[in-house]
Amino acid sequence: MKILVTGASGFIGFHVIKSLLDSKHTVVGLDNINDYYDINLKYARIKELGITRKNAEQFNSIVKSKNYTNFRFIRSDITDDNTLGNLFEEERFDVVCNLAAQAGVRYSLENPKAYVDSNIVGFVNILECCRHSQVEHLVYASSSSVYGMNKKVPFSTADNVDHPISLYAASKKSNELMAHTYSHLYDFRSTGLRFFTVYGPWGRPDMAMFLFTKAILNKKPINVFNKGAMERDFTYIDDIVQGVVRILENKHTSSYDSSKKYNLYNIGNNKSVKLNDFIEAIENELEMVADKNLMPMQPGDVEKTWADVDSLIRDYAYSPSTPIKTGVAEFINWYKNFYKT
Template sequence: MKILVTGAAGFIGFFTSKILTEKGHEVVGLDNINDYYDINLKYSRLKELGINQKDAEVFNYLSRSDKSNFSFIRMNLEDRENLPSLFEEQKFDVVCNLAAQAGVRYSLENPDTYVDSNIVGFVNILECCRHHKIKHLVYASSSSVYGSNKKIPFSTDDNVDHPISLYAATKKSNELMAHTYSHLFNFPTTGLRFFTVYGPWGRPDMAMFLFTDAIINNKPIKVFNFGKMERDFTYIDDIVEGVVRICESPASERVKNNKLYKVYNIGNNNSVKLMDFIKEIEFNLNTTAEKKMLPIQPGDVEKTWADVDELIKDYDYRPNTSIKDGVKSFVTWFKEYYN
């Protein structure tokens, strides 16, 4: 198939593009390479996909990989002129929309960025899918839509009408808009509520990266809610396996049965205490971290845990990477990448 992967220079988008090309699909990656975090990491990911930095720096230029069936274009999802032209030229079969302005705390200070990327950009994606007969739109939602729900594990049947951050509100709005477009224009959409994703090439604003970086540089780590946090930490390989399975699965059966709209949790199906996660990092670095215990931050939640039974039933999705193996893999990559 020919697949558009947005957010291709990002953490999950990079790995998704990599696996899809290895499986023989033709992939066009799109990213605006914003400076929310170190753009050099984004360029390094693209280099792994065969795209040189000089080409990637140019907006609206489609560059070809020198080692795989991957192409890349730097573009904003908000670009109402060039995005439809890209769809018209490339004739995609499937769209995997992983581009978004991420981060809960950043949304408190930069709300406009979230509206532009996560809402305006997503409407543009929906419009392009509608007008260019895309067979299936797979898109990133987030576990943050559950807000401060107390029922554990989180189920897609739970009420998610009370987000506690603007980021979560934009993700909930994506699900609502996708439902509307599936209903009105008869094309399948699948939302994936990602739980805390970690692993090699991960985002520098995530706990795994921040803790490892601080410990290696002999700095204290910030431990929020005084350590009384639990997360459904999910290793990148397990996440991407689920994303790729859904992208590859024909949606024709869903169209026939009028089940066009679907949302899944995608996580490790388990909850890990934050302090146990930190201990695993300390073990791999052979160091005890200095911990700065702090209250919970606005927009944060105490515990997440994904009920992934539906994904298991529909796609035989089974996450199987332990925290022990996942943390070891990340720390090894971190040491090598940053020398």
Template sequence: MSENKKRQKVLVTGSAGFIGFHLSRILIKEGYQVVGLDNLNDYYDPQLKKDRLLELGIPAEELSDYNILIGSDKFENFGFIKLNLEDRINLPVLFSQEKFYKVVNLAAQAGVRYSLENPAAYIDSNIVGFANILECCRQHGVKHLIYASSSSVYGKNKKVPFSTEDNVDHPISLYAATKKSNELMAHTYSHLYGFPTTGLRFFTVYGPWGRPDMAMFLFTDAIINGRPIKVFNNGDQERDFTYIDDIVAGVVKIVNKKNSHGYSLYNIGNSEPVNLLKFIEEIEKKLGKSAQKEMYPMQPGDVERTWADVKSLKRNFEYKPDTTISKGVEEFVNWYKTYYLE
């Protein structure tokens, strides 16, 4: 553990979430002082979020209180606070007290389809919350903000692979619109205040401890429990499935960069699209059980294909995703069985 990292405090918002949990765990091991933040909402089972935090040494019985920084039972360099990004009172207090060196903002209301049902949640967390993060970073001397955008911003773009140079002015879901808004807001802060921001457009992240609303989880859970799976667009879809360890390795490289300047935007994905039916077939192989498929048309807000152009991330940060679909699916299935069946 380097002395520099021991003195550098990093805030990870959404630290009870899928990517935030994995990132926090690696940053802790890297030697940073890490503070995790999450509001533990019930978009999906909060128990899964609490169990992730338990892996980081945060006892569930202490998670009922808001605005209290809890120390980890396992890691001396990790603490957690339950807090909403929309909280204009307590969020600035946290920044003032902790004096963060860098911030990784992963907290957001996730999900394309849910944005059709509850648009207010996306405005509150993804727009108001992100504006609060930007302002706190500016006011309290944070050296670099790294934040989650999404491949959803590409909408129905036909040109592949998707490049950050492509026009993304026509989002087809409110979720995508909020993520595009985040990029614009970050650009404005970088331009006006010389504040370094880096946006990352994540492409279909999967792996152990994954979200229950994502395809990997939904398919595995249904097949194991003998339920049919819903296959949209009759399976004629491709996704740039990216294993969680590859994603986190890329984010850590950006956090580790000593000097950052201005506004940056990158795709972060595997850059190898996989057909949805092939993905399901891989799950079937690992489970030793066939899926009952129910075919459905394309859903509102959904797209036929995602494919990340990651050349700039590879060039600037030596990003090297190398987990095969076979290996990644195996790791998820093994975790699912351990967590739910043992």
């Protein structure tokens, strides 16, 4: 298939593209490479896919990979509807995987407009391009943050999610609503994926795994919010990629209802892990003890996440299998090599 993956220099996007390329799909990656976090890490991911920094810095120009004959990259923004429309018209994608978004719950308190631009305006542009270019299937990133103040666990896609507590969460809920509308009106498939706390090699510097490892190695205190009384459905990147790629390749089971145009799934580890246990796994791997700075709950944060992934298991034989200890060891090994520490 020919597949567009937006958010190509991002953590999940990079890994998804690599898996698709190894499976011999033709992929076009798109990313604006914004400075929400260290752009050097983003350029390093793209370099792994065979795109030099010099080429990746060019705007609105498709460049070829030196490593993969089936990969090309364009630095552009999904809010640029003219460039996006031309790209869809020229490439005629079979499937679109929209992972581009302004990420981060806490940053949405500081810069709300960035979320409206990318997560709402940009997403409408993606929907419009899929509509007019007869794209067979749109797979897009939602988030576990949509569950907001829900107390019932594990979180199910059947739960009411009308009470988000951050603009980031509200923007992701709006994506689900807009995708439903377009699937209904224009008769194309859309699948939303509510990601749960993804971690692993090449991970984001603003996420707990990265922040904790960096601070502990530098013998600096780590900020532990809600005084450690938090639980997260930490999900290793390989398990996430397995699920995303199975959906993109349409490798569903006999239980899947192919008549449904709109689908929504949780994608997580199907297990909630205490934050203090996660920190302990990092300490054990580093053979260092963390200096914990116990902090109050952050605005927009939730105490516990836990994904009910039964429907993804039923429809796509999804099988997350990476234990926390293994995932943490893989990340720390990558971190030490990448940063030469």
